[in-house]
Amino acid sequence: MSWQGKILKVDLTRGTIVQESLNQDWANDYIGERGLGSKYLWEHMDPTVNPMGPDNVLIFATGPLTGTSASTSGRYAVLTKGPLTGAIACSNSGGKFGAELKYAGYDLLLVQGKSEKPVYLLIEGDEASLQPADKIWGSSVWETEEWIKQSRNNPLLKIASIGIAGERGVRYAAIVNDLHRAAGRSGVGAVMGSKNLKAVAVRGSVGVKVKDAKRFMAAAASMKQTLAKSFGGMTKYGTNEMMDTMQEFGGLPTRNFQEVQFEGYDKIDARAMLKTDQMGHRNLVTNKACFGCTIACGRIAHIRKDHFTVINRKEYWHASGGLEYETAYAFGPVVGVDDLDACTFAGYLMNEHGMDPISFGVTLAAAMELYEMGVITKDDTDEVELKFGNAEALTIMAEKTGKQEGFGEILGLGSKLMCEKYGHPELSMTVKGQEFAGYDSRALQGMGLGYATGNRGACHLKHDTFDVDMEDQSGAGKAEPCKTSQDWAAAVDSSGLCVFTSGLGAEMFAALLDADSEGDWTAERLMVSGERIWNLERLFNLAAGLTGSDDTLPERLLKDPAPSGTAKGRVNELDRMLPEYYQLRGWSEDGRPTAQTLERLGLG
Amino acid sequence: MAAPPPRPSSAWVSAEHRALQVGIKVTGRLVDYFDGTEVILPTGASVAEALAAIGITADQVGLVAVNGESVARAQYGERLLGDGDSMTVLAPLTGG
Numbered sequence: 001m002s003w004q005g006k007i008l009k010v011d012l013t014r015g016t017i018v019q020e021s022l023n024q025d026w027a028n029d030y031i032g033e034r035g036l037g038s039k040y041l042w043e044h045m046d047p048t049v050n051p052m053g054p055d056n057v058l059i060f061a062t063g064p065l066t067g068t069s070a071s072t073s074g075r076y077a078v079l080t081k082g083p084l085t086g087a088i089a090c091s092n093s094g095g096k097f098g099a100e101l102k103y104a105g106y107d108l109l110l111v112q113g114k115s116e117k118p119v120y121l122l123i124e125g126d127e128a129s130l131q132p133a134d135k136i137w138g139s140s141v142w143e144t145e146e147w148i149k150q151s152r153n154n155p156l157l158k159i160a161s162i163g164i165a166g167e168r169g170v171r172y173a174a175i176v177n178d179l180h181r182a183a184g185r186s187g188v189g190a191v192m193g194s195k196n197l198k199a200v201a202v203r204g205s206v207g208v209k210v211k212d213a214k215r216f217m218a219a220a221a222s223m224k225q226t227l228a229k230s231f232g233g234m235t236k237y238g239t240n241e242m243m244d245t246m247q248e249f250g251g252l253p254t255r256n257f258q259e260v261q262f263e264g265y266d267k268i269d270a271r272a273m274l275k276t277d278q279m280g281h282r283n284l285v286t287n288k289a290c291f292g293c294t295i296a297c298g299r300i301a302h303i304r305k306d307h308f309t310v311i312n313r314k315e316y317w318h319a320s321g322g323l324e325y326e327t328a329y330a331f332g333p334v335v336g337v338d339d340l341d342a343c344t345f346a347g348y349l350m351n352e353h354g355m356d357p358i359s360f361g362v363t364l365a366a367a368m369e370l371y372e373m374g375v376i377t378k379d380d381t382d383e384v385e386l387k388f389g390n391a392e393a394l395t396i397m398a399e400k401t402g403k404q405e406g407f408g409e410i411l412g413l414g415s416k417l418m419c420e421k422y423g424h425p426e427l428s429m430t431v432k433g434q435e436f437a438g439y440d441s442r443a444l445q446g447m448g449l450g451y452a453t454g455n456r457g458a459c460h461l462k463h464d465t466f467d468v469d470m471e472d473q474s475g476a477g478k479a480e481p482c483k484t485s486q487d488w489a490a491a492v493d494s495s496g497l498c499v500f501t502s503g504l505g506a507e508m509f510a511a512l513l514d515a516d517s518e519g520d521w522t523a524e525r526l527m528v529s530g531e532r533i534w535n536l537e538r539l540f541n542l543a544a545g546l547t548g549s550d551d552t553l554p555e556r557l558l559k560d561p562a563p564s565g566t567a568k569g570r571v572n573e574l575d576r577m578l579p580e581y582y583q584l585r586g587w588s589e590d591g592r593p594t595a596q597t598l599e600r601l602g603l604g
Numbered sequence: 605m606a607a608p609p610p611r612p613s614s615a616w617v618s619a620e621h622r623a624l625q626v627g628i629k630v631t632g633r634l635v636d637y638f639d640g641t642e643v644i645l646p647t648g649a650s651v652a653e654a655l656a657a658i659g660i661t662a663d664q665v666g667l668v669a670v671n672g673e674s675v676a677r678a679q680y681g682e683r684l685l686g687d688g689d690s691m692t693v694l695a696p697l698t699g700g
Contacts (some may be wrong), residue, residue: 047678239700
């Protein structure tokens with residue numbers, strides 16, 4: 001019952017909006033959000049199309065638990081063919097937008113075609129319409145939110161929008177909702193921009209109904225108690241509590257993965273954010289929760305007013321989204337910068353202009369290596385000294401990329417295309433064109449396998465091998481936990497809850513879903529659904545032209561040993577792990593699901 | 605009479621109670637349990653005993669390394685510490 005039973009199809013070429021019934025058979029097989037969105041994508045587009053062309057499809061999908069009283073239920077996913085990778089893109093976000101879309105009565109929003117002029121989609125109650133967006137084309141995410149709310153005289157609208165980066169095709173442009181939550185990865189914002197769709201603004205009023213309220217409340221209460229016991233550290237420190245752990249472990253990618261430990265880590269870690277300086281300034285203002293979340297890992301920070309980034313720019317003196325682990329890594333170690341305020345400012349710019357901080361930071365790191373090698377010079381970089389550790393270069397380039405000015409246009413290509421352009425593809429720290437998150441896969445072997453086999457390219461959120469990777473730094477025994485956790489993450493990502501709750505286990509999720517929705521949801525059914533979703537994503541990628549040869553890592557991680565840390569001397573053992581992984585998946589030696597596997601999963 | 609040297613030090617501990625001085629580095633959320641830099645332990649203390657001394661249980665730990673080398677969880681009770689050893693206690697990784 002927590003599916004609303006309705007979807008909205010928007011054809012931007014024709015300017016039509018049609019309400020349709022949810023395909024319940026698909027929901028039964030693919031749950032919701034990531035899985036259901038992937039199924040709709042598969043059924044509505046040719047995977048070979050140009051991702052930036054009108055034939056690409058853009059989907060916003062909620063899950064059956066989105067908007068319920070279960071903790072972390074604010075999630076939605078954006079599905080499309082990614083311009084950064086040419087693969088399926090599935091980018092997940094929190095905040096409040098997802099729940100609001102559900103409250104408007106829709107499980108899923110499917111956007112096709114391309115509008116002749118810039119528009120935004122407005123959903124207020126039962127009414128959905130395309131509105132002109134000429135006045136906000138060229139505006140930032142923050143300006144867009146404010147303008148739409150003011151022009152509609154409705155401060156309760158929840159808005160997901162793109163900034164200039166999305167309009168101008170930055171290949172890792174994000175869709176930002178609620179000012180600083182984002183469907184950040186794989187360039188979903190660039191697809192939105194290619195369709196001349198500036199924003200989706202929603203205000204709902206129908207709420208959600210669960211199948212068995214009493215049972216649901218009991219399961220949700222139990223879940224909250226467990227989260228409260230186990231997530232206190234993340235509430236206090238945020239995800240950036242991992243910075244000093246990765247440093248000590250020796251898995252903190254530094255200066256474009258040339259090193260695995262960063263000497264300046266303690267100037268930008270969670271404790272640095274909590275420290276009050278002599279002038280009484282503390283970077284962290286408060287923590288923040290997404291819709292219905294009892295973890296509240298989000299950070300709200302502010303920058304010293306006398307810092308070079310904002311000293312003459314009062315518009316940035318307010319508190320806004322602060323550093324999380326991935327942003328701290330992407331503006332810190334991987335580019336060699338240890339200036340907390342500069343990193344915070346770069347984070348503001350990502351939210352303001354709508355970009356993925358991981359891809360930006362890792363692309364900038366490759367550019368810095370190219371600069372230090374002498375491959376590019378100040379003539380290329382608008383006279384900016386693009387050396388590792390230059391905090392000013394970080395913030396200048398973040399702004400140039402967001403606004404697509406000067407060398408920012410090159411950085412907007414992403415690491416892979418940029419490194420190919422300069423004749424050094426080996427410097428691109430990517431899988432399938434998507435940049436790595438903040439975990440070096442020489443120290444975390446299972447993470448490397450997860451990166452290599454990631455359906456959306458390098459990604460740290462679609463599997464969970466952290467425990468086994470810490471326990472043993474070899475590649476032994478990593479294929480099974482990687483495969484199983486990929487399937488489980490696919491199920492969790494399809495539920496409407498945050499992946500941080502995945503550790504609660506399949507039984508708890510099954511209890512929630514079974515009280516929430518029709519059907520007999522069991523842990524086993526959830527795992528099979530997750531495996532089905534993973535394989536469907538794989539089929540999309542194979543149809544798009546990717547092959548098993550794309551399941552690899554850069555040579556730096558396969559051949560250059562980790563120079564320090566607990567994994568000193570190790571390289572990633574992908575050649576040992578990958579054949580075992582394919583076998584466990586029921587795939588051929590070249591990475592294609594066998595007929596038996598497809599038959600077993602109902603994909604034949 | 606001259607004052608004894610300040611603690612912590614193993615130098616003035618009697619022979620039958622000879623102690624180990626072990627450097628400790630704790631990461632992530634575990635700093636809420638122990639935010640010091642060293643611990644004094646009896647001779648023959650293991651990693652498990654060091655964890656108990658700083659108020660951290662094994663299930664809260666992601667990894668322990670002694671002098672930069674990781675210690676398997678099953679070995680916490682058997683891996684003995686020496687005077688001057690450096691022990692790193694890493695919080696679990698959560699992603700994010």
